[in-house]
Amino acid sequence: TSEKMSPYENYIEAAPLNFFLTKVFGIPNHYNSSLAVGIKDILSASMGNLISSAQFNYMFDIPWLVQQYPEQFRSKPLLIIHGSQRADKTTLHENAHRYPNITLCQAKLDIMYGTHHSKMMFLLYDNGMRVVIHTANIIHNDWYQKTQGVWISPLFPKLASDQDLSQGDSVTQFRKDLLEYLGAYGTNKHLQEWQETIRQHDMSSAKVFIIGSVPGRHTGASKMKWGHLKLRKVLQEHGPDGSTVKDWPVIGQFSSVGSLGSGPENWLSSEWLESLSTVQANGIVKLSKPKLNLIFPCVENVRRSLEGYPAGASLPYSIKNARKQQYFNTFLHQWRAFSRGRSRASPHIKTYTRISPDAQYLAWFIVTSANLSKAAWGAYEKNNSQLFIRSYEIGVLFVPSKVEENLKLFNVQGVDSSKDSMLFPLPWDVPLTSYTQTDRPWLWDIAYTDKPDSQGNMWCPS
Numbered sequence: 001t002s003e004k005m006s007p008y009e010n011y012i013e014a015a016p017l018n019f020f021l022t023k024v025f026g027i028p029n030h031y032n033s034s035l036a037v038g039i040k041d042i043l044s045a046s047m048g049n050l051i052s053s054a055q056f057n058y059m060f061d062i063p064w065l066v067q068q069y070p071e072q073f074r075s076k077p078l079l080i081i082h083g084s085q086r087a088d089k090t091t092l093h094e095n096a097h098r099y100p101n102i103t104l105c106q107a108k109l110d111i112m113y114g115t116h117h118s119k120m121m122f123l124l125y126d127n128g129m130r131v132v133i134h135t136a137n138i139i140h141n142d143w144y145q146k147t148q149g150v151w152i153s154p155l156f157p158k159l160a161s162d163q164d165l166s167q168g169d170s171v172t173q174f175r176k177d178l179l180e181y182l183g184a185y186g187t188n189k190h191l192q193e194w195q196e197t198i199r200q201h202d203m204s205s206a207k208v209f210i211i212g213s214v215p216g217r218h219t220g221a222s223k224m225k226w227g228h229l230k231l232r233k234v235l236q237e238h239g240p241d242g243s244t245v246k247d248w249p250v251i252g253q254f255s256s257v258g259s260l261g262s263g264p265e266n267w268l269s270s271e272w273l274e275s276l277s278t279v280q281a282n283g284i285v286k287l288s289k290p291k292l293n294l295i296f297p298c299v300e301n302v303r304r305s306l307e308g309y310p311a312g313a314s315l316p317y318s319i320k321n322a323r324k325q326q327y328f329n330t331f332l333h334q335w336r337a338f339s340r341g342r343s344r345a346s347p348h349i350k351t352y353t354r355i356s357p358d359a360q361y362l363a364w365f366i367v368t369s370a371n372l373s374k375a376a377w378g379a380y381e382k383n384n385s386q387l388f389i390r391s392y393e394i395g396v397l398f399v400p401s402k403v404e405e406n407l408k409l410f411n412v413q414g415v416d417s418s419k420d421s422m423l424f425p426l427p428w429d430v431p432l433t434s435y436t437q438t439d440r441p442w443l444w445d446i447a448y449t450d451k452p453d454s455q456g457n458m459w460c461p462s
């Protein structure tokens with residue numbers, strides 16, 4: 001019998017790119033009814049009859065997480081993959097202890113300052129499975145009044161037992177790359193069971209590339225597998241051609257900034273921008289490096305936000321890093337998302353794209369856990385022979401030709417007359433809005449006491 005698609009299923013299939021923002025409380029409902037999901041929607045029974053799930057993340061409120069599952073799923077096996085160590089790990093175990101169905105798996109973090117930043121869900125149903133890759137921590141605040149990104153896979157059907165398991169991958173090698181990412185966690189019985197489950201599902205309908213980061217000093221064949229060099233490799237093979245995107249700017253939008261070096265030529269405008277401006281390696285045409293535009297909230301964006309200054313607790317840009325890299329400010333633009341009703345929903349989403357000068361077209365688009373830091377994207381070492389990454393990250397890359405065979409570009413605003421482009425739901429407004437002369441980037445560890453925030457409070461970090 002052809003299973004009647006529940007309204008939600010229609011909803012997912014109706015979004016050809018499967019790219020959603022999280023619902024925001026306190027904005028007109030119109031902006032939460034299309035292309036917006038809450039965690040309860042993702043875990044709802046209308047998505048499938050859950051058998052077991054896995055949650056990869058950085059921060060967990062376990063009792064809150066259990067409450068987000070429908071009551072009938074709250075005792076299903078749940079694997080939590082985290083990077084907590086020492087006291088944080090003890091706290092996590094104390095909070096998980098009373099749930100016999102919850103197993104904890106600690107991702108190895110042998111490199112200093114590395115974090116398990118990846119945010120991903122595996123949802124196994126009785127009729128298939130879904131993969132969800134997103135940007136929100138598993139805590140109430142991350143799903144309440146922030147702008148967060150969520151990619152929800154189509155329902156991946158189980159392969160028939162007689163089908164050979166080499167079937168079932170997509171034009172973007174989604175399953176192969178996902179298994180390779182999981183392999184980097186090393187030997188954990190529960191994760192290995194999930195790898196086997198993934199091998200048993202047909203993921204040929206996945207239209208996105210995986211862009212992952214795993215801690216390590218990656219050399220040789222592994223050098224292009226992770227971080228910004230994975231992006232470079234994918235764009236070399238499947239990216240736009242140089243003539244189309246000549247002089248198209250690159251845009252980076254993120255919720256935190258690492259230590260980028262004393263000048264743009266240390267990392268930002270050299271290896272990192274070079275990867276993001278990679279084009280199909282057909283022509284030998286040496287392209288000039290494109291303009292880089294960055295989006296990071298200014299103090300006023302945070303002060304006026306729905307949460308007020310406390311939104312800045314999730315924007316951990318430190319004065320220590322900021323004062324070493326004043327040049328960074330010259331790239332900055334404000335957080336504005338009027339088109340999605342989210343100008344006051346502080347961004348925790350991270351997105352990267354290449355956009356036409358008239359802001360009409362996108363050549364590609366990434367939503368990821370990766371902030372603007374070497375820890376996340378990796379930095380060359382030893383004369384560019386290895387890529388040093390500190391953290392686990394995961395994101396998805398949308399490339400027009402992989403979404404639809406002859407599609408060359410995504411279009412951004414209004415209706416595009418030419419048939420060969422598809423509307424992409426940008427999370428933020430174009431054209432970008434510069435900082436004013438008095439605007440400063442939000443720094444989370446200094447006080448703001450001259451103007452109260454939307455809640456009438458000042459910000460006095462200890």
Ligand SMILES: O=C(O)CCC(=O)Nc1ccc(C(=O)O)c(C(=O)O)c1
Binds near residue numbers: 256
């Ligand atoms: O790492 C750096 O270079 C600076 C410090 C930093 O960024 N820390 C951090 C930790 C957790 C999360 C998270 O929410 O998972 C985020 C985020 O996503 O903004 C950021």
